[in-house]
Amino acid sequence: MKNHISPAIRLTLVLLVILSVVYPLVIAGVAKLAPGQGKGETVTVNGKVVGYALVGQAFTEDRYFNSRPSAVGYKADGSGGSNKGPSNPDYLKTVQARIDTFLVHNPGVSKANIPAELVTASGSGLDPDLSPEAAKIQIARIAKARGISAEKLNQLVDEQAKDPLLGLFGPSTVNVLKLNIALDELK
Known part of the structure; x- marks a missing residue:
């Protein structure tokens, strides 16, 4: 032993x-x-930190691109999903409320054309990115609110879009915070 x-x-x-x-x-x-030296990649505007590149934020004004919904209120210390399945009645009510809100703010969009990522939260609740398609479906609302042409906004989304890793892994994405900062910088 x-x-x-x-x-x-x-x-x-x-x-x-x-x-x-x-x-x-x-x-x-x-x-x-790594960028940010292990403390997170901050995004600054005019020397002031306005957010983190890898953590989603709420954008609710019609003049901005909306982020993906968060089940945890975009709080990084409480990262997580709702843990409700797709047939859960409470979850279905939440998603329907998000759909209704989206349609009120984007009247030219039909329910069938709303990308799922705009009405469902990610697993972490902190997803900072959208697909270019989810960003582009919001262009009409933003163009009207800001008085900017849809073509110019379309070009902005295309400029901000990142291709998949090595052109193979994952979808094309647009960081919503960086997109909204670029939107504010448009003349």
């Missing part, structure tokens, strides 16, 4: 040092190489 306990204790101590000291230091070192 002594032959088994001594190696088990030594292995436990070695793993304790590796997993609680060495590994966290390596990960912290790698994070220092």
Whole structure:
């Protein structure tokens, strides 16, 4: 028995040092190489931090592109979904209320044409991106509210769109915060 306990204790101590000291230091070192040096990539306008590039925010004014809904109120410390399935009556009421609100603010859009991402929350509740299609369906509302041509807004969405990783992985996306900042900078 002594032959088994001594190696088990030594292995436990070695793993304790590796997993609680060495590994966290390596990960912290790698994070220092990332944008934001591991503290998150902030977005600044005129020297003032206006948000984080990887965390969604609520935009509810008609003059801005709306973000994807959040089940956690865009609070990064409470990241998570609603945990309600697609047949849950409360969930269905919430989605229907989002559809109704969207249609009120975007009267030229039919219910069938609303992208699901504009009325359903993401798994984390913090998704900062939309598909270019979800952004473009909002153009008529924004053009009217700002007095900007739809063509100019279409071009803006295309300029802000990011292609899939290596052209293969994932969909094209548009960061809503960066898109709205670019929208404010339009003349």
